[in-house]
Amino acid sequence: MIAETVCSAVSAAGLGIALVTAYRKRFLTATRIAAYALVPIGLVMTGVVEWLADTAFSPTAWAGFGVLGLSWVLFMTTRAVERRRGGTRQERKERKQQRRTAGASAQPGAVAPTASAPSLGPGSRPGATRPTAAPKSDDDFSDIEAILKKHGI
Known part of the structure; x- marks a missing residue:
């Protein structure tokens, strides 16, 4: 009964x-406020407030909420x-089984059966020469020196 009275008072205040x-010519805002103000009285009229009040003061309902929270x-x-x-x-068991079947189908003497063949780079072929880096000249440092001089360093 107290909850219904409070909801009615809130609705009356909201409508006020x-x-x-609306008197201040803000009709859109006034309509929105009136819509919000009518919600509590509508809940009272449908019986939701009474149901909520009975639930709020029921130890059985709170125990049920506790069980739901624990779950x-x-x-x-x-x-x-x-x-x-x-x-x-089950997923871990399936992955383990897949690893076992992959290991059984590999060659018996292979150390890493799923590894790919080693790649042979250009330096490992007979007769291939490695490219050598071009010697650095003083021109490479000249632009660095110019930047440093520009900043006074």
Whole structure:
């Protein structure tokens, strides 16, 4: 009964504010305020406020919310552990099985059966010469010196 009275008072106050706003020629804002002001009285008329008031003062309802909260915490904990481990138990088992089958199908003497063949660069072919770096000349440093002189260093 107190909740219904409070909601009615809030609605009346909101409608009063809407009237003052409309008097100031701000009709769009006044309409929006009136819409918000009518929500509490509408909730009272539909019985939602009575249901909420009964729920708020019911120990059984609060115990139910506690159980729902505990359920949510347990669910999130299992999700976090699952992500840290890298998937569900079944997914890890399937990946392990795939690694076993890949290892069994490899050559028996191979050290790394899934590794690719080594690449032979240009320096490892017979007769190939390595390119040598061109000797640095003083011209390379001249532009650096010019920049330093420009800044007074």
